[in-house]
Amino acid sequence: MATSREAVLNALSNVIDPDRDKDIIRLDMVRDLNVDGDRVAFTVVVKEPDTPFANQVAEACRRVLHERIDRQLEVDVTVDSEMIALDEDIIEGGETKQTEGGVQNTIAVASGKGGVGKSTVAVNLAVALAEQDYNVALVDTDIYGPSVPKMMGMEGQKPRVNDERKIEPLEKHGIKLLSMGFMVDPEKAVVWRGPMVTKAVRQFLGDVHWGDIDYMVLDLPPGTGDIQLTIVQTIPLTGAVLVSTPQDIALADARKGSAMFDNVDVPVLGIVENMAYFSPPDMPDRKYYLFGRGGAQKLARKLDVPFLGEVPIEQVVRERSDEGHPVVLSEPESRSAQAFHQIAERTVEQVALRNAEQDPTQKVEILYR
Numbered sequence: 001m002a003t004s005r006e007a008v009l010n011a012l013s014n015v016i017d018p019d020r021d022k023d024i025i026r027l028d029m030v031r032d033l034n035v036d037g038d039r040v041a042f043t044v045v046v047k048e049p050d051t052p053f054a055n056q057v058a059e060a061c062r063r064v065l066h067e068r069i070d071r072q073l074e075v076d077v078t079v080d081s082e083m084i085a086l087d088e089d090i091i092e093g094g095e096t097k098q099t100e101g102g103v104q105n106t107i108a109v110a111s112g113k114g115g116v117g118k119s120t121v122a123v124n125l126a127v128a129l130a131e132q133d134y135n136v137a138l139v140d141t142d143i144y145g146p147s148v149p150k151m152m153g154m155e156g157q158k159p160r161v162n163d164e165r166k167i168e169p170l171e172k173h174g175i176k177l178l179s180m181g182f183m184v185d186p187e188k189a190v191v192w193r194g195p196m197v198t199k200a201v202r203q204f205l206g207d208v209h210w211g212d213i214d215y216m217v218l219d220l221p222p223g224t225g226d227i228q229l230t231i232v233q234t235i236p237l238t239g240a241v242l243v244s245t246p247q248d249i250a251l252a253d254a255r256k257g258s259a260m261f262d263n264v265d266v267p268v269l270g271i272v273e274n275m276a277y278f279s280p281p282d283m284p285d286r287k288y289y290l291f292g293r294g295g296a297q298k299l300a301r302k303l304d305v306p307f308l309g310e311v312p313i314e315q316v317v318r319e320r321s322d323e324g325h326p327v328v329l330s331e332p333e334s335r336s337a338q339a340f341h342q343i344a345e346r347t348v349e350q351v352a353l354r355n356a357e358q359d360p361t362q363k364v365e366i367l368y369r
């Protein structure tokens with residue numbers, strides 16, 4: 001006897017996932033179906049491994065196929081899980097595997113201090129680049145305070161693992177997105193040591209199906225400690241964008257950031273001054289430089305790196321961020337959105353200059369294999 005795909009799918013639609021109260025076909029849990037004469041092979045992708053349902057689903061599938069189609073049917077079921085292994089597994093896990101495509105440029109967004117708007121700049125830079133029709137990836141490596149998923153309106157979503165056991169990045173606003181926060185418990189991250197971070201970052205980036213990416217923007221953890229240094233040395237970076245606020249203390253920390261990148265030969269593409277000034281909504285032509293004017297420009301000159309632009313303090317920036325709608329998309333007319341576009345353009349110029357002047361970023365394995 002021979003059976004058909006339709007008959008198989010029909011039969012399998014009688015297998016119900018009790019946790020979600022729908023059948024496995026509607027839940028799109030059946031993959032790689034292969035029907036060949038009286039042989040049927042497929043994979044059931046469950047949400048979590050080791051639940052009662054995950055442990056029984058293969059047998060349930062076999063039973064409905066035998067009962068509804070033919071007892072002689074040869075049924076080969078593989079059960080796979082959507083859930084990504086949590087930290088320990090990632091760290092202990094295997095080597096990186098082959099991916100096609102490639103990441104052309106990687107830009108780290110860094111700051112000497114937390115709270116200066118590093119994530120805000122990373123997100124809006126990524127969105128602005130995507131609006132200029134580049135293929136963009138946004139990677140949150142801030143294991144202590146992963147905020148990119150929230151700012152992109154993707155909180156609580158987890159990437160899935162595809163049939164080749166690669167992580168499929170999430171997608172939003174035309175950007176491919178991943179956060180180390182998906183895999184690392186921030187509370188455990190506090191005690192991480194360099195080698196753990198290296199392993200996690202390598203695997204995190206290497207086991208991802210990125211496809212072709214023009215610009216990968218990485219939100220680094222704030223500061224210039226071991227963790228930052230490790231990440232910077234692990235990922236082949238095209239360059240870094242430093243974010244600072246105008247206060248002297250933030251600028252002093254930005255200088256430390258610049259020194260860190262110098263030490264590892266990563267060019268600083270430029271400095272962004274965030275929360276540079278305030279314009280009252282009813283007096284939009286006024287600019288109040290609350291913390292002093294021109295500090296970041298001066299620092300840029302001193303360090304001999306480009307100044308990429310100043311972003312004002314605007315209420316919509318924070319509000320839209322909190323709502324998961326980056327201001328570049330949701331308030332394109334705002335001063336800050338325009339500033340972010342300018343910053344994106346200058347960053348592109350600096351990357352092009354850098355690539356023209358120096359060897360292209362080394363095609364380090366983690367992003368290419």
Ligand SMILES: Nc1ncnc2c1ncn2[C@@H]1O[C@H](COP(=O)(O)OP(=O)(O)O)[C@@H](O)[C@H]1O
Binds near residue numbers: 118121311314
């Ligand atoms: N230009 C800005 N105007 C108003 N609020 C801002 C601006 N930049 C950042 N913020 C807000 O400041 C807070 C810290 O920004 P965030 O990007 O999370 O900083 P970091 O990643 O450096 O810790 C967030 O609530 C953010 O919405």
Ligand SMILES: [Mg+2]
Binds near residue numbers: 119120145147
């Ligand atoms: Mg942040």
